[in-house]
Amino acid sequence: NAGVTQTPKFQVLKTGQSMTLQCAQDMNHNSMYWYRQDPGMGLRLIYYSASEGTTDKGEVPNGYNVSRLNKREFSLRLESAAPSQTSVYFCASTLHSATNEKLFFGSGTQLSVL
Amino acid sequence: EDQVTQSPEALRLQEGESSSLNCSYTVSGLRGLFWYRQDPGKGPEFLFTLYSAGEEKEKERLKATLTKKESFLHITAPKPEDSATYLCAVQVQGAQKLVFGQGTRLTINP
Numbered sequence: 764n765a766g767v768t769q770t771p772k773f774q775v776l777k778t779g780q781s782m783t784l785q786c787a788q789d790m791n792h793n794s795m796y797w798y799r800q801d802p803g804m805g806l807r808l809i810y811y812s813a814s815e816g817t818t819d820k821g822e823v824p825n826g827y828n829v830s831r832l833n834k835r836e837f838s839l840r841l842e843s844a845a846p847s848q849t850s851v852y853f854c855a856s857t858l859h860s861a862t863n864e865k866l867f868f869g870s871g872t873q874l875s876v877l
Numbered sequence: 878e879d880q881v882t883q884s885p886e887a888l889r890l891q892e893g894e895s896s897s898l899n900c901s902y903t904v905s906g907l908r909g910l911f912w913y914r915q916d917p918g919k920g921p922e923f924l925f926t927l928y929s930a931g932e933e934k935e936k937e938r939l940k941a942t943l944t945k946k947e948s949f950l951h952i953t954a955p956k957p958e959d960s961a962t963y964l965c966a967v968q969v970q971g972a973q974k975l976v977f978g979q980g981t982r983l984t985i986n987p
Contacts, residue, residue: 767920796974805881805979806921806964813973821974853920865911866975868920 765789769854769869776844776876784839784872786854794857795837796866797821797829799850806853812837844876879904879969883978890985893954898963898981901947906970910948912941913964915980921964924950955985 767788776782788795796811798821808821812831826848828840837856841848851873855866880903890896902910909928913921925934927943934941938959940951950963962982966975 794973798977803886803979806966806977808974811974819973855920865923865926866913866921868922870920871918 767854767856767867767869769852769872771872772870773873774875776841776874778845778876780844781840781842782844783841784852784854784874785836786838786869787836788854788856788867789835790856790858790867791834792856792858792867793834794859795831796855796857797827797837797839798853798855799823800853800871801850809839809852844874846876848874849876850874879967879976881965881967881976881978883963883965883981885981886979887982888984890952890955890983892956892985892987895951895953895955897952898950898983899947900950900965900978902965902967903946904967904969904976908968908970908972910943911966911968911975912948912950913966915962915964924963952983955983957985957987959983960985 770785793814797809798806807823810829812818815834830838851871853871854869857864857866882901884899912924915921925941930945942949962980964980965978
């Protein structure tokens, strides 16, 4: 019973490098999300996908791109990493974003940009 | 602007010492208020959803309540395993996403 799986768990990048964070869910959920979590700032939404084939910006989308590859997978790409993107990234999913459904979270990716 | 504020930022209690965590919100229209628990190094885990003022939900030593401006998470006779960060989030009417507070880090000493 995997739920939401994120890879990698840890990553260190140099400024200017690119990378993709992977997320997959096995609960047949329609909606998926990418959040970042910084000390004292709570979880902030980067991008979300209400359903397969759609993506929308959240609060802090600058410097990121996303791809909803299929219903199961939602990836987050950093094209040119900056130290300000050092954070813990969480992927989440829910059955339908438009209803009051609870979110299921992955275990997170800790990213350091030097 | 929709805003969620949690207090205190951190709280230390002795085992068995009851207390409450606060989540105050300013939103254009509340669709639902959520409480999550987050253990170190893990993703948040769902606890409760509250939909309207006056509603209460309970789970073991936790009880969540909701008014028109705030929610409380009451913890009764806590145990060390209740130590975690507790997150509050709101879903706004017409929005498809949650707005999170910054969390309260709760430590229960044996």
